[in-house]
Amino acid sequence: MNKSRYVPFERNRYFYGKLLTVRDFVSEQTYVSDKRRLTNRLLFGSGVVAGLQVVAVDEKSVSVETGVALDQLGREIVVPSPVTLKLSMLEGFTNNEYAKNVYLCIGYDEKGKEPVHSVAGASGRTEEVSEHNRIMEGYRLFVREEAPPPSAFEYSDLVEETSVWYQDAQVRVLQTVPRYVTPGETFELKIRIEKTLQTPHVEFEYTPDWTGVEAADSLLEENGGRIVFSEPTDGGKASYTTVATLRALPLPDGEASMNASLRSRRGTARLVVGERLVTELSDVRQSIEVAEESASARMLRAFHERSLDRAIDAPSEPCVYLAKVNLLQMGPTYVIDSVERVPFDEYVINPSMLYRIVGSKGGTEEIIRTVREAAASVLPALNAPIPFPAPQAAEEPYEDEEEEEAPPEKLHDTGIVEISIIPPKKLKWWHRKQRDFYSEEIEHALGEGSVQFEVALSDEKEELALPEMWDRRDAVYFGATEVFAKSEYDSGLPRVSIGTISYPKKGTFRIGVRVLQKTERTRLRIRWWATKQPQEEGAAFGSAFGVFDEAANAKEAAAARS
Template sequence: MKKTRYYPFERNRYFYGKLLTVRDFESEQKYFNDKRRMMNRLLHGSGVLTGLQVVAVDDKSVSVEMGAAIDALGREIVVPTPMTLKLSMMDGFSNNEYAKNVYLCIAYDEKDKEPVHAVANSSVRSDEINDYNRVLESYRVFIREDAPDPASLPLANLSDQTVVLYQDSKVRVLQTTPRYVNPGQLFEMKLRFEKTLKAGRLSFQYELAADRVEAMDGTTIAFQEPQDEPDSEYEMKVLLRADSTASVKSTIGVQQGSAVLKLDDRQLDIQAQAVGEVQIIPTSVHEKLMNDFVKQSLEASLEAPTEPCIYLAKICLIKMGATYVIENVEQVPFGEYVYNSSVMYRLGQTSQYREDTAGQFVTKSKVKTLAPGQPPQFKVNYNKAISELSFDLSIPAGGGSGIAGILSGVVDIPVEPFTKIAVSPFGRATKSFFSGEIAHGLGEGNVLIITSLEESSGDAFSDMLSSGDRVYGGASDVFKGSEFEPDAPEVKIGTIAYPQKGTFRIGVKVQQTSEPMNVRVRWWAYSAEMASTVRSGGDSIEDALSAAMREAASAGSGAE
């Protein structure tokens, strides 16, 4: 199908005795088709409407489920029944190499149907007097072995600009920056790495060349593909700050001659010339983007490729002997979806309500000073009405390290990025990070160490006196999806004590983080004597904690 021009619209004018020809009937259809397709394009956009999932059925074949889509010319694509396709039999698939990524695409197509005897054409088409009575609006499915230019995707440059820093048959490196920022604003530059699964371990390092932009963590940008669970896509975020000068343009790219891109020990020849542009504006970025969109010309709004298609899946192939096997299938890799207004309304409603928090609770800690000479106290209470688990510590005047048998502190554990992009059948990626050895100050011997995730800073006790601070005990994923969700990623905390050295170590297991950060852990260390003398209604610390936890669990399960 050739690129169409929807406008100006022209329809038939009927009058009594008018001679109707093929041209009149064709223009009647074209009038309504063009209007509908233009509205599809302007009101809805292009992409998958529903269904069209791509599933690997064996090592060399995929299945495309039934579904519907709208292409970049506003034409509807409907797949009425599932179909199974062998990659090697599809248009566009070549056998030049097997370790590669290929893209499964779908495009609008028309096919003639119902051949009939055309008497009127026999005088001019003596060699073929048959014609077709119907046109079937259909589709064609094919393979593209090259990733599309980022600028060719729908709404690609609406809010961001993506440039290609490097590309070959095995690796592609993309840089994405926002189109507009305000003076002094912190913003993220995203680096996206796409590679074939067996290409080797990817590493990329370069010096950032930026005008009117400051890199918050230094100008040396370095990425190293993690060794565990190799993937085909990774994303890295770099934090930048815009200049304080307004109404200027900033450029961001790679300093000439500084880039080193490797696959294992093999260095690739990279000559990065592409740069991204960021405009620093004094007005609202949101309003500027909306103005750019609504004020663009009709021609620009309807701009589309001559033969548009929708990328349904990225299929990762690996070489196996003399042939290939399908390793992974990523659905709609470039986010080409169309969300109707009803779906958007329901999603908007959902975001306004809290998810059910049954079985979840918030932990709070509080320190109180007692008169000198009084024994320290440790109380644990559970408030069923507000799902709150509180820890109250009372210590004699003198505070902190002056109290024999109990000490507290915080430690910041650095977490490096290890984002995992594609969906894995083995679950989400996790990685553990550890602190150095911490001297608890209670001397040699066994100690009881209690840890919690903290979202505050300061000294050992004053932070806990602030009602706005949060100290999370146990698994942080308990609060995921609620208003109590911590800013830090999902964390599990463990400790190792060294009784003969009087030290301990804290470890955290983190799930899927894409930027460097510090996880702050608060710890309490109790000597054996303190643990046996601190009471909560006659119970030991462990008994008090166990009783409160049982009550919280009972409340979460609906027990009275």
């Protein structure tokens, strides 16, 4: 697959007299569909959206209900009506062995329809030439007889790490641990055994060799410190999971994080299938990051820091696993014993439904608190508290009660604003290149009234979560920055002139920048400070800066009336 097939986007530009060809109309369709599919891919992921239940209708056939899914390329897969198929007739099903587990998959498929005579294509040819008049976006159902590797499912590696101890046509042994934990946190190590229904009794064990973690339950002690699984004598299941509870050790002094290591002691891993001892086991080595920062925050940061190539990566044959079908061999043929729906939890959940589910557990405030805590280390700008006051009717104080003292007036505020300095394209060659750029109207927290502003160029590192396109010196530059040119203190920032406009009655202001020299920068960060005098000192402050001038007041009143 070409990973960059969706980007960059290119759309048609129409003008009077343009000659439109097949290429233009195809480009129009491709532009719209590729943008939608990229949105599906990055915002929603892949999996079952609705429906697509798989049930066994008899011993050899399955039925797939109507539904919708998204594949790993963001393409919509729609099953408009129920379909019943004999399992052995599906693509990918082989008849060489019936005692097995098979996986029913669905993939996106296109087919041409409505063949029509092609006038242009038949020019100069004796035989009739036809083209399809429509393209039907459909689906195809097929069977895979091998379980997919754990790495085939997106985002799973951001949450947990799954390794394969052993895999063949009859048995697969997996081990899963979380990717991130905090010091002292207890977590689960899961051993999952997947087997066919007619595979004999399975046993698995190994002696762990761990650093950074310790056992947190008595089961390991009872087993002599070993991880042990033994299939129950009354088994009859296609999969089993055994869990060992572990605890992360405290961090070493002076360390902010550490990597806990999980592996087995050499020569202790042992898998027995029936009377057969399996010796070809993988040397599983797993690592867990232990740090004080919450696991959800680290997952969110890893999610946002992934590259675009990784985000739109997809297998060569994208599909969704709808069901795991467990088969039994009955003489020379097979019967369906059971069907497990969506065995690898490939679901796409509606954000509104997710909001309601989480909200029913902890309420809206809990949702907001959880999301903000997770995002705090990724988007520091979101870390400022947002109040959610409940509206209440004002009540008159009782005669014998004293009115509460009003909170102190806020007199100082500061912040950073980014201003784009990309000039628009000149319409004519004689037009002057734009040098003046302005911010949106900025609201400060000092309320109405006269406020004094101070502005400076900011090269600070940790104020906004922005891409690092150049090195920052973690400094703020006031006045004539050219005095530092060609010195060790040179900021690399362009020479600019900065001004402000205040709107006292609205409690807002605006910043303007004039760029005085050529620069490769596309944005400038401006640090601003706002200062307001206390009310009792307002008159002196106003007289000092001329903001209470009667003429100015008259002009403001006239402007308000107009």
